[in-house]
Amino acid sequence: xxxxxxxxxxxxxxxxxxxxxxxxxxxxxxxxxxxxxxxxxxxxxxxxxxxxxxxxxxxxxxxxxxxxxxxxxxxxxxxxxxxxxxxxxxxxxxxxxxxxxxxxxxxxxxxxxxxxxxxxxxxxxxxxxxxxxxxxxxxxxxxxxxxxxxxxxxxxxxxxxxxxxxxxxxxxxxxxxxxxxxxxxxxxxxxxxxxxxxxxxxxxxxxxxxxxxxxxxxxxxxxxxxxxxxxxxxxx
Amino acid sequence: xxxxxxxxxxxxxxxxxxxxxxxxxxxxxxxxxxxxxxxxxxxxxxxxxxxxxxxxxxxxxxxxxxxxxxxxxxxxxxxxxxxxxxxxxxxxxxxxxxxxxxxxxxxxxxxxxxxxxxxxxxxxxxxxxxxxxxxxxxxxxxxxxxxxxxxxxxxxxxxxxxxxxxxxxxxxxxxxxxxxxxxxxxxxxxxxxxxxxxxxxxxxxxxxxxxxxxxxxxxxxxxxxxxxxxxxxxxxxxxxxxxxxxxxxxxxxxxxxxxxxxxxxxxxxxxxxxxxxxxxxxxxxxxxxxxxxxxxxxxxxxxx
Numbered sequence: 299x300x301x302x303x304x305x306x307x308x309x310x311x312x313x314x315x316x317x318x319x320x321x322x323x324x325x326x327x328x329x330x331x332x333x334x335x336x337x338x339x340x341x342x343x344x345x346x347x348x349x350x351x352x353x354x355x356x357x358x359x360x361x362x363x364x365x366x367x368x369x370x371x372x373x374x375x376x377x378x379x380x381x382x383x384x385x386x387x388x389x390x391x392x393x394x395x396x397x398x399x400x401x402x403x404x405x406x407x408x409x410x411x412x413x414x415x416x417x418x419x420x421x422x423x424x425x426x427x428x429x430x431x432x433x434x435x436x437x438x439x440x441x442x443x444x445x446x447x448x449x450x451x452x453x454x455x456x457x458x459x460x461x462x463x464x465x466x467x468x469x470x471x472x473x474x475x476x477x478x479x480x481x482x483x484x485x486x487x488x489x490x491x492x493x494x495x496x497x498x499x500x501x502x503x504x505x506x507x508x509x510x511x512x513x514x515x516x517x518x519x520x521x522x523x524x525x526x527x528x529x530x531x532x533x534x
Numbered sequence: 535x536x537x538x539x540x541x542x543x544x545x546x547x548x549x550x551x552x553x554x555x556x557x558x559x560x561x562x563x564x565x566x567x568x569x570x571x572x573x574x575x576x577x578x579x580x581x582x583x584x585x586x587x588x589x590x591x592x593x594x595x596x597x598x599x600x601x602x603x604x605x606x607x608x609x610x611x612x613x614x615x616x617x618x619x620x621x622x623x624x625x626x627x628x629x630x631x632x633x634x635x636x637x638x639x640x641x642x643x644x645x646x647x648x649x650x651x652x653x654x655x656x657x658x659x660x661x662x663x664x665x666x667x668x669x670x671x672x673x674x675x676x677x678x679x680x681x682x683x684x685x686x687x688x689x690x691x692x693x694x695x696x697x698x699x700x701x702x703x704x705x706x707x708x709x710x711x712x713x714x715x716x717x718x719x720x721x722x723x724x725x726x727x728x729x730x731x732x733x734x735x736x737x738x739x740x741x742x743x744x745x746x747x748x749x750x751x752x753x754x755x756x757x758x759x760x761x762x763x764x765x766x767x768x769x770x771x772x773x774x775x776x777x778x779x780x781x782x783x784x785x786x787x788x789x790x791x792x793x794x795x796x797x798x799x800x801x802x803x804x805x806x807x808x809x810x811x812x813x814x815x816x817x818x819x820x821x822x823x824x825x826x827x828x829x830x831x832x833x834x835x836x837x838x
Contacts (some may be wrong), residue, residue, distance in 0.1 A: 301635065304631070305635075308620070308631055311648060312620065315622045316622050376620060376621065377617070377618045378618040378619070380579075380612075380614045381679075382585055384582040384583055384610065384612045385635045386608040387604075387635060388604065407577075426603060427795045504825075534584065534585050534586050
C-alpha cells in the first residue's frame with residue numbers, strides 16, 4: 299500500500315499540475331451542484347438531499363470521465379508505464395495508485411455536499427438516517443462511476459476516446475432503469491430493478507438501510523477492480 | 535548475473551523471440567545488436583519484467599522474474615528507447631519519485647540524488663520542469679533515473695538515438711564511466727558505440743540469437759585469414775614477388791597499395807615487410823585490415 303500511496307500522490311499532483319482542466323471541471327461541478335441544491339431546497343421546501351442527489355447523477359456521469367480518462371493514456375503517451383512495470387512495484391499496487399488518486403479527486407469534486415448538509419441543519423431539522431444514507435449512496439455512486447471510467451481508461455490509448463466511451467457506458471448504465479417501463483413480465487422487472495443503481499440509490503436516499511443496495515455497489519466495484527487488475531496483468 | 539533460458543514471446547501469431555538463451559556475468563558489458571524488428575526491444579522488455587515470456591525463464595541475480603519479480607526488478611536499472619519521464623515534474627522531484635518507487639530509504643534519497651545529478655551533470659537543471667529540457671538533457675535525466683537506486687544491472691536501449699554529435703559523445707562517456715562498476719547491456723544501432731564500450735556482443739535476428747562472442751572472436755570466425763595493406767614508395771609492381779613469399783595466400787594491387795591475404799601466423803607481417811625491405815624497396819605504410827563490426831553484423835545477418 300505504501301507504493302500505491304506514493305503513486306497516488308504523484309497522480310493527484312499531475313491531475314492538478316498538468317492542465318487547467320481539473321480546476322475548470324471542479325469549478326463547473328461546484329457551481330452546478332450549488333445551483334441544484336438551491337433550486338431543490340427552494341422549490342421543495344424540505345431539508346433533505348432526496349431531490350438533489352438523483353439530479354446530480356448526470357453531472358457526475360459527465361464530469362468524472364473527463365478527468366479519469368487520462369489515467370492510463372497519459373502514462374502510455376509519456377512511456378511511463380514502462381517505468382512502473384519495470385520498477386519493484388506490483389500491478390495491483392499500480393492499479394490502486396490510480397484508484398486512490400482518481401477517487402480522491404472525485405471526492406474533492408463532491409465535497410461541497412458536506413456544506414449543503416450543514417446548511418440543511420442550520421435552516422431546518424433534517425431526518426438524520428435518510429440524510430446519512432443519501433450521503434452514503436452519493437459516495438458509493440461516485441466511486442462506482444470513477445471505477446468504471448478507470449477501467450475504460452486502462453484499455454484505451456487515447457484519453458478523448460476513453461472519455462467518450464465512459465460517457466456512453468455510464469449513460470447506458472443509467473438508462474437501464476427506464477427499461478422497467480417497457481417490460482411487463484414481473485421477473486424482468488425484478489431483474490432490472492436489481493441491476494439498476496437508481497433503484498438502490500433511491501432506496502438509500504429514502505432512509506432505508508438497504509443491504510441489497512450496499513451489496514450492489516460493493517460487489518460491482520469489487521468486480522470491476524478485479525477485471526481491471528486482471529486486464530493490466532494480461533497485457534503483459 | 536543475468537540468465538535467460540529458452541525464452542519465447544508471441545504477439546498473437548507473431549513469434550518475436552524464438553527460444554533464446556544467454557547469460558551475462560557480473561561487471562560484464564554486453565552489446566545487443568540486431569536489425570530493426572529483430573526482437574531487441576522485446577528481449578529487453580522480457581529481461582526487465584515489462585513483458586512475461588510465454589515460455590522460458592529470466593533470472594536476475596538470484597531471483598527468477600516470475601517468482602520474485604520485486605526482488606529481481608530491484609536489481610535492474612532500465613532506460614527504454616524513449617525515456618519514461620513525467621513532463622510536468624521538476625527533475626529533482628522526478629528522481630526522488632523514482633528513488634522512492636525503488637524503495638530507497640528517505641534518509642538516503644538526498645545523497646543518491648546528489649550523486650546522480652553530479653554524475654549526469656544536471657546541477658543547473660535541478661529545479662527545471664522536464665518538459666522544458668532538450669532531448670539530450672531528457673536522456674540524461676533518464677540515465678540518472680536508472681542509476682538512482684544504485685542497481686547492479688543497467689539496461690540501456692538505444693541511449694544515443696536522436697541526439698546530436700556532442701550529446702552522443704557526452705552520453706557515451708557517461709556510459710563508459712558507469713561501466714566501471716556495473717553489469718551493462720547496451721542495445722544500439724551505432725555499432726562503433728558497441729565496439730567502443732562492450733566486451734562481448736549478442737546479435738539477434740528474427741527473434742533468434744545468431745551470434746554471441748567477443749568482437750575479436752567473431753572477426754576471427756568470419757575472417758580466418760589475416761588481411762593487411764602495404765604501400766611502397768617505388769612505382770614498380772611487386773605483386774608477383776609478394777605472392778612468392780611464404781604463407782602469403784594472395785596479393786592484389788589497388789592504386790598504390792598491395793592488399794595481402796595471408797595465413798593467420800603472428801609473425802607473418804614482420805616476415806613480409808622484412809622480405810620487401812631486403813629486396814630493396816622502401817615501405818611507406820603497413821595497415822592491418824580488420825572486418826569492422828558493421829561488416830561482421832552484415833555478414834551474420836545476411837547469413838554469409
